[in-house]
Amino acid sequence: MTEISRQAIVRGATAGPGSHTEYEGKTMIGAQAVVASLEAEGVDLVFGYPGGQAIKIYDALYDSTKITHVLARHEQGAVHEADGYARATGRVGVAIVTSGPGATNTVTGIATAYMDSVPLVVITGQVPRGVIGTDSFQESDIVGITMPVVKHSYLLQSTDELTRTFREAFHIASTGRPGPVLIDVPSDLASEEMVFHYPDSVSLQSYKPTYKGNAKQVKQAVNYLKSAKRPVLYVGGGVISSGASNELVELADLMQIPVVTTLMAKGGFPASHPLNYGPIGMHGSKYANQMLTESDLLIACGARFSDRVTGRVDQFAPHADVIHIDIDPAEIGKVRPVQVPIVGDLKNVLASITAELRKQNAKPAPAAWREQCESWRERWPFYHRSVGDDPTEIVPEMAMSLLSEKLDPHNSIVVTEVGQHQMWAAQFIDREEPRSWESSGGLGTMGFGFPASIGAKFGCPDKQVVCVAGDGSFQMNSQEMATAAIHELPVKVVIMDNRCLGMVHQWQKLFYHERYSSTLLDSIPDFVKLAAAYSWEAERVTDPADLSAAYDRMLASDKPYLLDVSISRDQNVYPMVAPGAGLNDVIGAIDIAVGAVRTGGEEHEGRGLSHTDFVVQGDDDKEGGAR
Numbered sequence: 001m002t003e004i005s006r007q008a009i010v011r012g013a014t015a016g017p018g019s020h021t022e023y024e025g026k027t028m029i030g031a032q033a034v035v036a037s038l039e040a041e042g043v044d045l046v047f048g049y050p051g052g053q054a055i056k057i058y059d060a061l062y063d064s065t066k067i068t069h070v071l072a073r074h075e076q077g078a079v080h081e082a083d084g085y086a087r088a089t090g091r092v093g094v095a096i097v098t099s100g101p102g103a104t105n106t107v108t109g110i111a112t113a114y115m116d117s118v119p120l121v122v123i124t125g126q127v128p129r130g131v132i133g134t135d136s137f138q139e140s141d142i143v144g145i146t147m148p149v150v151k152h153s154y155l156l157q158s159t160d161e162l163t164r165t166f167r168e169a170f171h172i173a174s175t176g177r178p179g180p181v182l183i184d185v186p187s188d189l190a191s192e193e194m195v196f197h198y199p200d201s202v203s204l205q206s207y208k209p210t211y212k213g214n215a216k217q218v219k220q221a222v223n224y225l226k227s228a229k230r231p232v233l234y235v236g237g238g239v240i241s242s243g244a245s246n247e248l249v250e251l252a253d254l255m256q257i258p259v260v261t262t263l264m265a266k267g268g269f270p271a272s273h274p275l276n277y278g279p280i281g282m283h284g285s286k287y288a289n290q291m292l293t294e295s296d297l298l299i300a301c302g303a304r305f306s307d308r309v310t311g312r313v314d315q316f317a318p319h320a321d322v323i324h325i326d327i328d329p330a331e332i333g334k335v336r337p338v339q340v341p342i343v344g345d346l347k348n349v350l351a352s353i354t355a356e357l358r359k360q361n362a363k364p365a366p367a368a369w370r371e372q373c374e375s376w377r378e379r380w381p382f383y384h385r386s387v388g389d390d391p392t393e394i395v396p397e398m399a400m401s402l403l404s405e406k407l408d409p410h411n412s413i414v415v416t417e418v419g420q421h422q423m424w425a426a427q428f429i430d431r432e433e434p435r436s437w438e439s440s441g442g443l444g445t446m447g448f449g450f451p452a453s454i455g456a457k458f459g460c461p462d463k464q465v466v467c468v469a470g471d472g473s474f475q476m477n478s479q480e481m482a483t484a485a486i487h488e489l490p491v492k493v494v495i496m497d498n499r500c501l502g503m504v505h506q507w508q509k510l511f512y513h514e515r516y517s518s519t520l521l522d523s524i525p526d527f528v529k530l531a532a533a534y535s536w537e538a539e540r541v542t543d544p545a546d547l548s549a550a551y552d553r554m555l556a557s558d559k560p561y562l563l564d565v566s567i568s569r570d571q572n573v574y575p576m577v578a579p580g581a582g583l584n585d586v587i588g589a590i591d592i593a594v595g596a597v598r599t600g601g602e603e604h605e606g607r608g609l610s611h612t613d614f615v616v617q618g619d620d621d622k623e624g625g626a627r
Helices: 003-014 030-040 052-062 075-089 107-115 142-149 159-174 215-227 245-255 286-294 346-359 367-379 396-406 420-428 449-459 478-486 502-511 527-533 544-556
Strands: 027-029 045-048 068-071 093-097 120-126 152-155 180-186 193-195 231-235 259-261 276-279 297-301 321-326 340-343 412-416 464-470 492-497 537-541 561-566 589-591 597-599
Touching: 027 030, 030 052, 030 159, 045 075, 045 449, 052 093, 052 120, 052 180, 068 478, 075 093, 075 107, 075 120, 075 449, 075 478, 107 120, 107 142, 107 180, 120 159, 142 152, 142 180, 152 159, 159 180, 159 193, 215 297, 215 321, 215 340, 215 346, 231 245, 231 286, 245 346, 259 286, 276 286, 276 420, 286 367, 321 346, 396 420, 396 464, 396 492, 396 544, 412 420, 412 449, 420 464, 420 492, 420 502, 449 464, 449 478, 478 527, 492 544, 527 537, 527 561, 537 544, 544 561
Parallel strands: 045 068, 045 093, 093 120, 120 180, 152 180, 231 259, 231 297, 259 276, 297 321, 321 340, 412 464, 464 492, 492 561, 537 561
Antiparallel strands: 027 193, 589 597
16 A cells, blocks of 8 residues: 555544644635635545646645545546545545536536435536636536535635635535535636635524424324334434434334335444344335335334335335434425424434333334244245256355355445445345445446445545445446555455346346347456456456355455456346335245245236336336436
């Protein structure tokens, strides 16, 4: 590992709030004030890519002794790296890019962070104020372009507002429901002299997140919990953002309530806990989906009732009353009617509910409900060796299960790309700790996972970081292999290589008469040779008997390492809820009761779908997507 990398990741792991006293009252130019503002926020690591309209900021960055800059190989990669850093550490990720195409290249990364509520500050260079709006060279209205996918944005107009803007941006990004904030900095403003003063506090009259839940609504929730016979805790990514894992465990233990999780909540409730029933939704387990279908009380904790969770909304948890806890009031009631809405920080609200339950000596949920859930878990496992897979081929479910066994669940971070491999990883890799799992949930961004793993490793240098990728998604940002190599970051990449765009290929197989339109990939590139070109270690595995030793070599390496794992393109992710179907209409679930065979898939395989099959019924109709 290079010296600059050692310094960067050590500082990134330990730094706290910065001090701005050394700059107070000093005269400097705007670009220097940008850097001083970052230092004042405790930022010590930024990701980015320079250019003409950001050159003054980069020149000022050159003199900083507190901030290390990581040069990405593409602006999208830089934002994903900042995103991965933020998810792993809980701190605000920072990216700096130039104007025009540099700025527009960040849009996918910003949208990814927005959909998954990740705190970022993205700084873009801009053309001089006097020529904004004239279509000057490398000009883009990045504030207008990103408006739908940022929590807030700024176009700086004066040095008088520069430091206040940065103070507000970091406050907005990291408080309430976290999200990305964009600051557009015209290059002439970056040259203007100013006197540096960094605000000690933020006062935004129109931005006052609610952290404490309404006491009356908390008591209503307690009353519902006390009378429920079949309660389920439905947990989303808010449990991670809020740091509410301990409070969630305490409530689940007290009332003996089964817990199901969204993709974003993985790690927020320990996988080893007997009340953890894992993922729900389109590729969740049949038993977890059955629990939702039969539940009489759903406690939604920092979850937004995504269409990938609910399936057909009018058939989702049809017998359940709903308690919905979220810090963002816009989410409550947006998809599903709610009996008890509680706006507030999940950590605080769960603690309040538990305290009130203890005060009232509330009794746990009936044991019969837990026994029923456990019988379903035993009957419908995710995978069973008796399903008849070819013993000479690597089975993805077993490959992910084996990887899970080899990783320390308390000292590792698993990051995924998007596709079939993402779902296999979600199903079979166990996570015990918050912030030990990163995946693009809302936007489903192919190309997110690998650069995000670089950011996660910078943020958590002592943890093993493994990216699970597909051969299609990895190629979206494979140029970031150079970033890892130059900094000697020992990130590990496992490519589930089926030489096709797996998830779309699966939909084509099941629903489009096996018409594989533009989803079959050739055996190019040779990933092992590509890795060698970037000075990575790499190998390819085709025999299941060789996989365990290959994992051991990969995990033991102190260098970047790529493992190309060959799997059949005929492998599908099961179980699956078909688009437009309810959660009780599951394809390909294994049923132990009838001999450990997959059931419910025969009538779907090879059949066509009409347009209406893709409509998810709810307040707003949405088209299904498969990327």
